Amino acid sequence: MTWLDPDILAPLVLRILAHLAVLLLLPPLLIGLIAKVKAFFAGRNGPPLLQPYYDIVKLLRKGTIISRTTTWVFRLGPVLGLVTAVLAGLLVPLGGISAPIAFAGDLLLVAYLLALGRFATILSALDTGSAFEGMGASREATYACLAEPALFFGFVALAMLLPQDAELRLGDLLGMAPVGWAAAAGGMALITAAWLVVLLVENCRIPFDDPNTHLELTMIHEVMVLDHSGPLLGIILYGAAVKFTVIGMLLLGLLLPRTGHLALDLAWGVGSLLGLAVLVGVIESSMARLRLLRVPTLLVSAALLAGFGVILLAVR
């Protein structure tokens, strides 16, 4: 058995461990970094970088109050939200650090795992019978519909670069990005921009949603989880951070170099994830939230941009 050979096995195990560490440990730090950048722009000190970790640990240990209206569906939302985000993360590589699991068509599983998490979250919001949470659920469903095509246009563009006989694996697909940049940099830039929009809308960041507003009619994700408290809210916060990291890893897959050295790849990956968090913080500090009615226009434009990217790469 060649793969039991320690010379082959050890780097493989190390890569998987590095990937798991980034996927499971880093996410709350990114959220903390975004908050820090926003505080800097607002001229405040802001909460400590590690605050999200403290919040999650504290919430997991607290008691909770559950609405009498709700059923088991209310608790399934947070549970599936976290489980699907982690499972999707196991399929997404971080630049040169390949994903622990890869198989033909895994990109579809990533998209539909995130959809399962969204479906459970929406139902858990509707389970409370609150008008606010219904409102958030409706908006979440709408924006997800409009964001999905942009993601898939990107997949198609990269799939066209793959050699004919290669299997359709996410790792190989993102590995074609350097070829894409060399062949049609304009197309790749359009797809990167569209995926940045997907990152912002899927994670409910400004300009689509404001994660900091509470008690307002304009928000989406925060309003869906108004009734969750204690451990359930802790699971939701952690799940949301993991989801941000997973989609961030997808986006960075278009940009990151593949060095072939684990330490270098890890440094690039973690560094660029932190850079992405700073970028999101800068976007959030320098833009206002869009009017709700304008959001679909922007999402459709993003999908069309990605479509132009496909055309540019197709005629390269």
Added chain:
Amino acid sequence: MDAATCIAIAIACAALSSVPGGLRRGAGAVGSAIGLGVAGGAAVVAGCWGLWAPATLGAPSAALLDGWHGSLAVDGVSAVFLVACGIVAAAAGLFGAGYWRDTDQPAAPWTRLFLGLLVAGMLAVFSAGDVLTFLIAWEVMALAGFALVATQHRRSEARAAAWLYLICTRVATLALIPAAVLFVHLTGSLAWSSLSGVSIGNPAAMAMLILFLIGFGIKAGIVPGHIWLPPAHAAAPSHVSALMSGVLIKTGIYGICRVSAGLDAPPVWWGGTLLTLGAVSSVLGVTWALGSHDLKRLLAYHSIENIGIILLGLGLALVGRSIGNEAMVILGCAGGLLHVLNHALFKSLLFLGAGAVDHACGTRQLDRLGGLARRMPVTAACFLVGAAAICALPPFNGFVSEFLVYQGLFAAVRGGWGWALGGLIALVLTGGLALACFAKAAGVVFLGEPRSPAAAGAHEAGLPERSAMILLAGCCLAIGLGLPLLQPMLTQAAAACAPGAAVALAPLPAAWWVSLAAAAIIAGGWALWRWQARRLVGSGSAGTWDCGYAAPTPRMQYTASSFAAPLTDQLHAVLLPERHHPDLRQYDGNADAVRLFPSQAAFANHPRDPMLERILHPIAQAGAWLCVLLRIAHPGQLHVYLLYLALALIALLLWSLA
């Protein structure tokens, strides 16, 4: 004994399932359930058997008509359809035993009679060995379907739905008969298997394909032939709707498969047309579903969507055969066929759930329901499984088939057949819209607080109903988990549908991984669920917080229309809803109309079927108007007709002289 004998037994059992009810009072419900159960089991066995050992059964006597014996044949093409029909028939029979009782429904014996005939007709359609047997079985099925749609004929909407169904099924037959005549003309034989060797280039063959497409397309509910589907499914009793939506519309897909499988070299336009129709049907079907406020109509529109997804797969496979792309053939065919079975399972599950809700609350209007998950826990859990499955969410069966179709579309784009990009975008849009639509349906019906006293007083369905729903939900999960076990059957069936392509032994990519992912979701979800359940023991309960609002009422909840509004507003051009609202001038500064206190006001928003009301209805009216013009030539007086005869004879005389 072989697969064909087995299917003959199944047909007989189904056709005779209503007999016990005629012999002994009170035995009808149980007898019908047992008869349909046995028929369903035999059909499943016959389907699986025929996959590896195709079998034919001729009528024992001499020729019934000149040169026609009547024959049954089971092979790989019919296998998937027989299995789907078997499982759904058994579940529908079981559900009907509790749901449609003699005590509540005076016409229940008739319903059982036609239900048995419908199942027998469908099984015979799927196993007919020749064109004439096929057409006879088709007619039995179509007419039994008409009687079943008209079950509640005292309601005007049921009568209207039944007439519309009858018109559509007549038009379908009107297309199929000349198609069958052309078939015999081209092949010189009645047997389905004789189509190979016919060249498709000539106009007669082309006309045959188009006529088959019209006939089968109307039955399958492909846009624009879908108009009969929503009213008929809404009007029929729910276990009948389950059978109609799960299996009856698949007879159209079966016909398309059967004809396509016979072609040696299908032309690219044939697969391309199916793919285009599939893309259009899937997007339009789900869009109309999003605008529907009636639970069963909503499900019916989703049938149109899923027929579209099946066609995407089958069309892709046919194009793959035309351009010689093996990956497209295996993935498209396996995905499309598996979706036939999957849609039969989850859609009948959803219709049975809708039936249980209708029975418990007396209404199917989404905005009058709510909070049923507390009152009907089993129905709610089963409906949620069906909803997740139809949205193609793992770990259920819908994901598995769409996974294959998606991969086929990617293979087509990579293989240089760029049209597949349209299909891919349609499938992506459909997925997102279906998720929104089922979040709406499941959320508004089962979650939150009841929106009407009827919903507040709902009760759980009886044991037979619950067993039928659990059976189907179990099948949905089993296929989601068991793709590797299904793989040999699926590739065998795909090979039968795409003869000539070396697909039989090609493994489906990543079958094990899909199962593993489904298992991981369940295991991970279970572990985290256990943790939070232990953590939350003894947690307090209170009213919904609702931002601190102290006096919430159920009427303040988001309704189905408000949930879908952000999307339906975007899709206004396709939905064309009809809105009724009071004259708003009374509220503005118009001195004549202004009143100090606004009177009672109401707002209603009715989705309509734009294809029927904006396009087909005006065309039909124009046709009727032309017929009125034709009446000028029909004064009803004898001498005028004699004059016509004389003129015709003179014209013929002149023509023969010249």
